[in-house]
Amino acid sequence: MKNRKATKADYSKLTRKIYMNMFLIIAAAVALVAFSRLLTRGKLADQIVSFFQYAFSLDFDAANRIYQYVIRNNIEMFSIIAIAVCFFVLSRYLLTRFSKYFNEINTGIDILINSEEREIELSPEMDSMEKKLNTLKRTLEKREQDAKLAEQRKNDLVMYLAHDVKTPLTSVIGYLSLLDEAPDMPVEQKAKYVHITLDKAYRLEQLIDEFFEITRYNLQTITLSKKNIDLYYMLVQMADEFYPQLAENGKQAIIHASEDLAVYGDPDKLARVFNNILKNAVAYSNDNSVIDITAELSEDKVSIVFKNAGSIPKDKLMSIFEKFYRLDDARSSDKGGAGLGLAIAKEIITLHGGQIYAESNDKCTTFTVELPAMSSSVDDKESS
Numbered sequence: 001m002k003n004r005k006a007t008k009a010d011y012s013k014l015t016r017k018i019y020m021n022m023f024l025i026i027a028a029a030v031a032l033v034a035f036s037r038l039l040t041r042g043k044l045a046d047q048i049v050s051f052f053q054y055a056f057s058l059d060f061d062a063a064n065r066i067y068q069y070v071i072r073n074n075i076e077m078f079s080i081i082a083i084a085v086c087f088f089v090l091s092r093y094l095l096t097r098f099s100k101y102f103n104e105i106n107t108g109i110d111i112l113i114n115s116e117e118r119e120i121e122l123s124p125e126m127d128s129m130e131k132k133l134n135t136l137k138r139t140l141e142k143r144e145q146d147a148k149l150a151e152q153r154k155n156d157l158v159m160y161l162a163h164d165v166k167t168p169l170t171s172v173i174g175y176l177s178l179l180d181e182a183p184d185m186p187v188e189q190k191a192k193y194v195h196i197t198l199d200k201a202y203r204l205e206q207l208i209d210e211f212f213e214i215t216r217y218n219l220q221t222i223t224l225s226k227k228n229i230d231l232y233y234m235l236v237q238m239a240d241e242f243y244p245q246l247a248e249n250g251k252q253a254i255i256h257a258s259e260d261l262a263v264y265g266d267p268d269k270l271a272r273v274f275n276n277i278l279k280n281a282v283a284y285s286n287d288n289s290v291i292d293i294t295a296e297l298s299e300d301k302v303s304i305v306f307k308n309a310g311s312i313p314k315d316k317l318m319s320i321f322e323k324f325y326r327l328d329d330a331r332s333s334d335k336g337g338a339g340l341g342l343a344i345a346k347e348i349i350t351l352h353g354g355q356i357y358a359e360s361n362d363k364c365t366t367f368t369v370e371l372p373a374m375s376s377s378v379d380d381k382e383s384s
Contacts, residue, residue, distance in 0.1 A: 017125050021097070025090040101126055108133045112140065168200040175200075224266040224351055228374070231261045231302070235293055238274055242282060250288035253278065257295035263302050264374040265352050273345040273356075274304070277367045280342070281308040297373060301354070304369040312360040320358060321346045
């Protein structure tokens with residue numbers, strides 16, 4: 001698995017604005033202190049004394065005493081008051097600006113909650129947050145669309161299955177009725193009807209299994225029970241189980257792997273993954289072709305590659321791991337199941353800390369499963 005480094009948000013514009021506001025607060029406070037100091041000296045002090053003289057009809061000595069007692073002796077207090085007022089006014093302005101940012105973010109969250117179509121817009125200094133919120137919005141919209149598409153596929157599939165069940169069931173009832181009504185039917189004709197009835201019953205069983213697969217997928221929570229697995233033996237056993245289906249169309253599965261290759265995982269779940277992949281390869285590969293299964297250890301991972309002759313269109317290749325997606329859209333085809341095999345396979349491999357992906361060209365298709373290599377600590381634990 002590739003390690004993804006978290007991208008650090010760029011709030012440089014917002015930081016600069018905060019520093020600018022802090023600088024304004026400090027500058028204003030310094031200016032007020034400097035102005036208050038001017039009240040005690042120079043021409044400004046003389047003008048204040050003159051103001052007291054003319055405003056209250058006082059002589060110079062009386063006005064000067066008032067100036068000394070009221071202003072000069074309390075200049076420190078005036079400075080503190082000036083600084084406090086400046087800090088309060090500018091801090092209130094700063095908090096007002098910040099509340100604007102929170103209101104914008106709150107509006108953006110409301111757009112996410114209500115699934116509104118418009119883009120989220122924030123102040124220029126919050127552009128990093130704006131990009132993240134819009135990315136989250138697009139991600140949620142895609143997930144919602146994918147969920148709706150999967151639900152629609154499931155509903156269509158259930159509807160088609162319910163319809164398809166009637167066809168083999170009607171045939172089974174019809175042929176059994178013929179056999180019941182004509183007990184003296186010739187042996188060859190009776191054998192023919194029994195064979196057709198059995199085929200239809202098998203098809204009916206397959207459709208019912210698809211119903212159960214859909215139900216199990218909706219209800220199950222996949223849990224793993226890991227142990228040391230002989231991967232080579234598992235692949236050989238799987239290929240042997242598929243021999244009848246392979247031989248029917250002149251196909252064969254060839255395994256290229258070391259006999260001592262092992263992985264640490266849930267044997268039942270991984271067997272299900274490999275069975276689903278091989279089942280698809282058998283169903284969609286060319287007749288009289290070879291399915292190559294290659295497994296090897298490379299550094300910190302084990303790769304299992306299934307390669308078969310035949311191609312998958314690019315527009316379908318992107319969707320094959322989605323729920324209820326079938327490569328063959330025709331319900332009359334016996335190739336596809338409920339469209340859950342590869343979706344479940346992907347979940348199982350992801351739970352193992354690995355990944356699964358598919359590639360296809362005009363000649364062949366490959367499915368690759370990558371699993372973490374078994375660590376030495378696991379080997380020691382298993383040997384003990």
